Amino acid sequence: MAKEKLFEEFTNVSSKEWKQKIQVELKGADYNDTLVWESLEGIKVKPFYHNDEFENNVAVETQNTTFQILQDIYVHDVAKSNIKAKDVLNRGAETIRFTLENENISIEELMQNLPLENNKYSFYLPFLSIDFVQKLETFALQNQAHFTIQLDSIGHLVKDGNWFENLEKDFDQLNTINQKNKIPFLSINTTSYQNAGANMVQQLAYALAHVNEYFNRIETIKQPITFEVAVGSNYFFEIAKLRALRILFNTLASAYNHKLDCKIVAVPTKRNKTLYDYNVNMLRTTTECMSAILGGANEVSNLPYDAIYHKDNEFGDRISRNQLLVLKNESYFDKVDNPADGAYYIEILTEQLAEKALALFKDIEANGGFITQLIEGTIQRKIKESADKEQELFDNGKEVLLGTNKYPNKNDRMKDDLELYPFVKQNPRKTLITPIIERRLAEKLEQERLSQEQ
Incomplete structure (x- = not known):
């Protein structure tokens, strides 16, 4: 259906005329110095965007914004x-993701009496086992269950510093799983890049290089691939980031004759979450979930406001789930297909992020590929450089976290509330590569405040 053109009876005003008007209002101040700012990605953001500066719409293949509310459950007992799982499904969750700590877990017991027809279940496996994947597939086929497995050997290498076994054996097992099984099994966990301080261009390029290693090393991937993405608080940039990811993946996948669209699972970042004035975390996660939905995420798993210092608890889980329920059922965020389509600012951000990420991806491939650059330490060094820039902005007060480095409540006391250690943990050991370490912006400041508590 052709798009209806509105307000045709009004005289068109060109971007040049708008800029001249703004320049008059600035009373001699320089337009670029005053109103144009540059992001950490090197993208210059203008105060307005006009269709006469915009040549083509960016083609983003988003299915729709009917996102699924994902509840994470770590399986210990x-x-x-x-x-x-039964309880959270009754309270609004639509998809469950089980994180299994080992392969001795009984699938039958875990799934007992859970509704299978209209609900989806994911299984995040921090281990690699052909037999266990086969058990999941057998159960799914026998019970007509909608299962997805999240396996990521490269992601394990990134976070842990080692393969599950070694490069050759890991990919031998992944190839076997790909040949034998019909349910989706491959996941690209990109959250470590964002949580460690990588900028958005790096996040996209590393995600692309990450999945390209699988395309090169696994013969004819037959199932949809899942991307897990961390979303920060730069609202419009994050919408554009997810849109750019889908464009970049589809471009790369077509080169391998992989015609299946990817699934994007979005979670709020931990990097900007704070220990003090922790209720502000709810505001941060709300806008981050909004970006994820508008950017086209298929599933969204919210982060509880107290996740960095409290053990998993019913109240935190319920509040985080209710945030998504409000966005879905009261704010109607799932009712419009591709809502960012035609928004010049977001379209241009999408295009610029995609172009810069593609250039960085090509550079990675020209210099040995993602795994080689991880082993050489290039990826880690680049992320650290980006993280240091952002940390400096935070330390100088230019990157603001309300309640932490601006308008802090000096009477806040947190020392007695810590159930989890909220800072980077030191675990010296021998690894193949230097792991990519996730680190929150506020850690140093919070450690200083904790040491001064009476």
Whole structure:
């Protein structure tokens, strides 16, 4: 259907005329110095965007914004996890993702009496086992269940510093799983890049280089691939980031004759979350989930406001889930297909992020590929350089976290509330590569405040 042109009876005003008007209002101040700012990605953001500066719409293949509310459950006690899954499904969750700590877990016991027809279940496996994947597939086929497995050997290498076994054996097993099984099994976990301080161009390029290693090393991937993405608080940039990811993936996948669209699972970042004035975390995660939905995420898993210092608890989970329920059922965020389509600012951001990420991806491939650059330490060094720039902005007060480095409540006391250690943990050991370490912006400041608490 042709797009209806509105307000045709009004005289068109060109971008040049708008800029001249703004220049008059600035009373001699320089337009570029005053109103144009540059992001950490090197993108210059203008105060307005006009269609006469915009040549083509960016083609983003988003299915729709009917996102699924994803609830994460870490399986330590199978019976309790089963009870929790039933409970959260009754309270609004639509998809469950089980994180399994080992392969000795009974699938039958875990899935006992859970509704299978209209609900989807994901299984994040921090281990690599052909037999266990086969058990999941057998259960899914016998019970007509909608299962997705999240396996990521490269992601494990990124976070842990080592393969599950070694490069050759890991990919031998992944190839076997690809040949034998029909349910989706391959996941690209990109959250470590964002949580460690990579800028958005790096996040996109590393995601692309990450999945390209699988395309090169696994013969004819037959199932849809899942991307897990961390979303920050730069609202419009994050919308554009997810849109750019889908464009870049489809471009790369077509080169391998892989015609299946990817699935994007979005989670709020941990990098900007704070220990003090922790209720502000709810505001941050709300806008981050909004960006994820508008950017075309298929599933969204919210981060509880107290996740960095409290153990998993019913209240935190319920509040985080209710945030998504409000966005879906009261704010109607799932009712419009591709809502960012035609928004000049977002379209141009999408295009610029995609172009810069593609250039960086090509540079990675020209210099040995993603795994080689991880082993050489190039990826880690680049992320650290980006993280240091952002950390400097935070330390100088230019990157603001309300309640932490601006308008802090000096009477806040947190020392007695810590159930989890909220800072980077040191675990010296021998690894193949230097792991990519996730680090929050506020850690140093928070450690200083904790040491001064009476």
